[in-house]
Amino acid sequence: MTSWAIRVAVLLALLASYWGVYQHGRSVERAEAATATAKRDSGDRLAEIIGERGARQEEQRRAQSQEEARAHAQEERTTADAGAAGADAGGQRLRDEAGKLAATVSCPGTDPTALARGQAATRAAMVLSDLLARADARAGELAKAYDQARIAGQLCERSYNALIN
Template sequence: MITGRTIGAAVTLLLIAASYWAAYDHGRIVERAGWEARWAERDSQDSAATAAAQAAARHEEQRRQAAQEEARNEARTKQKAAYDDAAGADAAGQRLRDEAAKLAGSVSCPGPNTAAVMFWNGK
């Protein structure tokens, strides 16, 4: 039969086991909270570093796009100047051809001197 002493010892043992379990569980909760705080800090630092890297990448991309746009504008300006120069040269060339045609039409060249040609050929 179970005596009061056995019941008292069982309750005492149960209380001791419960207190050990409570101490263990409290330690586990405190340790988990410490790790969660460290992980939260690390996650926060990672997020800040990611945001900074993304901002730097956006800034670099904008700088590159601005440089490309500047190069495009400069190329367009040079291309327009080259087209204008080409049009001016074409017009000047046409004027020269017209003048050459006028001169050729107005000048009459005498025929070749046959005596000079014969002398030159050694005949």
């Protein structure tokens, strides 16, 4: 071989070694980049899973708080309904007694003036008895409406507090 061929062979060998070193550097760089990307993606996925788990737990906490508020409101409604039923029964007894009293009010006797006064007193007692019955019925309706509105408002407040806390 001639010196010229040796020089070309050495030059080609040198270029091949530089090319090999360059390719090795690129492959190492790609591997490091892939490792860094995999680490980042793994961390991102872990953070996403932790975030989802936390969001799920918060959603479950809120749902449980709202369910507790609904159950408490239902208990209050039951208590209020029982109280209203008792009040209605007491009011009905009062109205019955007032009606009986109004029906028995009269002035016995033979004097026509006394009989007229007795009939007027009976009519007045009946009117008052009817007025009492209406007022008591209306008071019962208003009490029921107030209880329902109060319970609904408290339920709303508890549900809202469960969402923001």
